[in-house]
Amino acid sequence: MMNEKSATETRLRALLLSGMAGDGAAYHVFLKELSAHFRAFFRRRLIRLPDDVEDLVQETLLAVHNQRHTFEPDQPLTPWVHAIARYKLVDLWRRRADREALHEPLDDQMEVFAASDAEASDARRDVMNLLERLPERQRLPIRYMKLEGLSVVETARATGMSESAVKVGVHRGLKSLAAMIGGNS
Numbered sequence: 001m002m003n004e005k006s007a008t009e010t011r012l013r014a015l016l017l018s019g020m021a022g023d024g025a026a027y028h029v030f031l032k033e034l035s036a037h038f039r040a041f042f043r044r045r046l047i048r049l050p051d052d053v054e055d056l057v058q059e060t061l062l063a064v065h066n067q068r069h070t071f072e073p074d075q076p077l078t079p080w081v082h083a084i085a086r087y088k089l090v091d092l093w094r095r096r097a098d099r100e101a102l103h104e105p106l107d108d109q110m111e112v113f114a115a116s117d118a119e120a121s122d123a124r125r126d127v128m129n130l131l132e133r134l135p136e137r138q139r140l141p142i143r144y145m146k147l148e149g150l151s152v153v154e155t156a157r158a159t160g161m162s163e164s165a166v167k168v169g170v171h172r173g174l175k176s177l178a179a180m181i182g183g184n185s
Helices: 006-018 026-043 050-070 078-100 108-113 116-133 136-147 152-159 162-182
Strands: none
Touching: 006 026, 006 050, 006 078, 026 050, 026 078, 050 078, 078 136, 078 152, 116 136, 116 162, 136 152, 136 162, 152 162
């Protein structure tokens, strides 16, 4: 018996292959259904940036359309479209980081450090300042994995680092941050 995810995978893959074979109606249905999946995927990851969700859905659909020739028909569809979606998400974070590095909200775990909104704002600023003192090979893995919630594999792709270098960067970076907070550096 096929579960819901594999049924969706099978359906979307069949629609894409039909579309690539010239069936415009199937391709239209593929893009429409895929957009709903992307919307849910991005909404979960961009809770504090809801205005960016729809733009990112459209950018990702365009990337899928432009890269459809790279899809290998004998391979599963889900990893291929999720890789494209993750790359678009990382591109968004990079664009935002370039413009608003000190204004990025931290994840909910950081609320432990602050009892009020003013204290939370101060804590976010302080953590971002501490992160800026770390070398990029430590700062980026911490930012992507601990603040943005990416996996080791996704962080490695986003930074161009190996998976083991990402793990080492997080470990060393957190150790350095602890030393900074403890006044040992």
